[in-house]
Amino acid sequence: MSTLADHPSRYDLAGEMHARPFPACAAPGHVFFLALKPPKNAAARDRTADRAHLIALLDRFGAPHPKPGATHWFGDLGRHKLKWECHTEFVTYTLFIDGLEQRAFDPAEYELLPTDWLAEAPGARISSALIRIETHEGEATPISERLSAWFVPESVASARVLDDAAILAGDFRIDTAGHMRFTMFVRPGHGMRRIGRIVQRLTEIEIYKTMALLGMQRARALDRQMGEIDARLSGLMDDLAGESAPAEETLDRLLGISAELEGLLAGAEFRFGATGAYEAIVHDRIAVLREARLDGRQTFSEFMMRRFDPAMRTVRATEARLRAMAERAARAGDLLRTRVDVARQAQNQRLLESMDRRADLALRLQETVEGLSVVAISYYALNLASYAVYPFLAPLGLSKGIATALLLPVVVLGVFFMVRRIRKGVH
Numbered sequence: 425m426s427t428l429a430d431h432p433s434r435y436d437l438a439g440e441m442h443a444r445p446f447p448a449c450a451a452p453g454h455v456f457f458l459a460l461k462p463p464k465n466a467a468a469r470d471r472t473a474d475r476a477h478l479i480a481l482l483d484r485f486g487a488p489h490p491k492p493g494a495t496h497w498f499g500d501l502g503r504h505k506l507k508w509e510c511h512t513e514f515v516t517y518t519l520f521i522d523g524l525e526q527r528a529f530d531p532a533e534y535e536l537l538p539t540d541w542l543a544e545a546p547g548a549r550i551s552s553a554l555i556r557i558e559t560h561e562g563e564a565t566p567i568s569e570r571l572s573a574w575f576v577p578e579s580v581a582s583a584r585v586l587d588d589a590a591i592l593a594g595d596f597r598i599d600t601a602g603h604m605r606f607t608m609f610v611r612p613g614h615g616m617r618r619i620g621r622i623v624q625r626l627t628e629i630e631i632y633k634t635m636a637l638l639g640m641q642r643a644r645a646l647d648r649q650m651g652e653i654d655a656r657l658s659g660l661m662d663d664l665a666g667e668s669a670p671a672e673e674t675l676d677r678l679l680g681i682s683a684e685l686e687g688l689l690a691g692a693e694f695r696f697g698a699t700g701a702y703e704a705i706v707h708d709r710i711a712v713l714r715e716a717r718l719d720g721r722q723t724f725s726e727f728m729m730r731r732f733d734p735a736m737r738t739v740r741a742t743e744a745r746l747r748a749m750a751e752r753a754a755r756a757g758d759l760l761r762t763r764v765d766v767a768r769q770a771q772n773q774r775l776l777e778s779m780d781r782r783a784d785l786a787l788r789l790q791e792t793v794e795g796l797s798v799v800a801i802s803y804y805a806l807n808l809a810s811y812a813v814y815p816f817l818a819p820l821g822l823s824k825g826i827a828t829a830l831l832l833p834v835v836v837l838g839v840f841f842m843v844r845r846i847r848k849g850v851h
Contacts, residue, residue, distance in 0.1 A: 447498055447507045448616040449623050451608075452524045455555035456534040457627045459634070460547035461514040473546035474515045478508050481541055504536065513635065513698070514550055518627060520620075528574060529554050531601035551634045553604035555623060560591070560609040567591060567609055568719045574607065581727035583715035589614055590622055591718060596630075596727070604630060625709045629724070632702045632709070633732060639699025640735040642692055643742035649688065650746060657681055657753055675760045682757055685750040696743045703736045797843065802836045809835055 449455065462469050478497065479489055490497040490508070497508040507518040517537070525533035534554050560567060571580055575595035582593035594606035606626055610619055660678050706728065715723045722730075810828045 445498070446617060446624050447505065447518065447520060447620040449520050449557065449620040450522055450616050451557045451559050451610045451619055453520065453522050453557045454525055454533065455521065455557065455623055456519040456536065457553040457555065458517045458549065459514050459551040459631045460545050461550040462547045469513065470546060471510060474510055477544065477546055484538065514631070515547070516631060524556065524558065528556055529605050531603065551604065551631050552602065553606055553627065553630055555626065556607045557619065558609050559612055561612060574605065580721065581724045582718045582721045583723040584718055585622065585713040585715055587714060588716065589618065592626060625713060629706055629709045632705045636699050636702035636706060637735060639695050639739040642695045643739045646688060646692060646742055646746065650749065653681060653684060654749060657749065661756055672764060675757065675764055678753060678757050678760060682750070682753040685746065685753055689746055689750055692746065696739060699736065699739050802839045805835045805839055
């Protein structure tokens with residue numbers, strides 16, 4: 425087997441399965457999560473700038489650089505640990521900090537990244553979260569009281585996860601400092617890797633939920649445009665049924681609407697496709713937590729069902745409506761093109777009939793001219809023949825007039841048969 429050549433992508437494909445390892449996180453502690461994304465589309469994102477921004481941070485703390493082309497990095501950043509991940513549309517920084525804040529969710533305790541470095545970020549903040557990790561051994565009642573104090577009661581979602589290994593809670597609201605807030609209560613005896621996996625799942629739920637909701641914004645922006653185009657398309661369909669406008673003019677307007685719809689569909693296709701993928705990831709990450717209800721409160725899955733899923737259904741409905749409008753415009757265009765083709769064929773048929781009539785008239789005129797040409801040719805031929813024959817008839821006592829009269833039938837018949845033979849040869 426040592427002589428067997430490897431596929432060029434074999435090691436890259438195997439490494440892809442381990443490209444984003446789970447971090448290790450101690451309890452008690454707190455975590456700061458930050459996600460950056462350019463305000464424009466994914467094509468405007470510069471991965472080289474993202475990597476350079478990370479290296480600038482690592483150089484400040486003397487930390488080693490990631491490998492060339494790496495999409496993740498995890499290591500020590502001073503007294504803390506940092507996990508960096510580069511995704512298709514965004515880049516995330518997760519800072520793991522030992523110990524608890526003196527005051528729960530005090531934003532000053534999480535502001536450990538340099539301010540000037542943040543100001544130079546190649547993107548805008550799409551999400552940030554503060555995560556507080558505590559240990560607990562007792563009942564959930566004291567925890568429930570703290571959740572009521574920390575979060576908005578009507579929005580808070582909480583659950584026991586991973587067979588009661590931990591309790592998660594959060595209200596998915598942005599606080600006055602501009603961050604989301606989440607808390608985790610972990611039972612003693614669980615390893616740092618398992619706590620890190622829970623934190624990773626929690627941050628993934630938050631960022632992928634946020635990225636999925638970008639599709640909702642696009643759907644709302646499209647809704648007004650689609651309403652206007654739908655009204656124009658319906659008017660053209662009425663014109664198509666009532667024939668109140670020339671078919672060619674209606675076809676031109678319809679083709680313009682079809683091009684406009686195809687442009688909207690092409691512009692929104694990436695965002696709607698990404699929204700579907702992010703939505704699936706959100707539900708997958710919640711499912712692997714294996715939630716159990718905490719004190720009658722709504723779970724994360726129930727929160728998403730009430731607040732997140734309707735937005736996703738709106739995105740799917742908008743995409744389906746846009747595709748249906750494009751297909752309807754295409755079908756109307758096909759019908760109108762068929763009508764225009766039939767009208768043109770009828771016009772061509774009438775033109776051919778007119779050409780046939782003109783050709784018939786031209787033929788009759790030609791036959792008339794041919795008859796007149798026989799007379800004209802016969803006149804000149806008779807004169808020539810009479811001049812040629814008269815010297816021979818003079819000794820016989822015949823006058824020139826009698827000679828001309830005798831030659832007239834012969835010349836006329838000769839010219840007639842000659843013209844007829846020429847016409848047959850031509851046809």
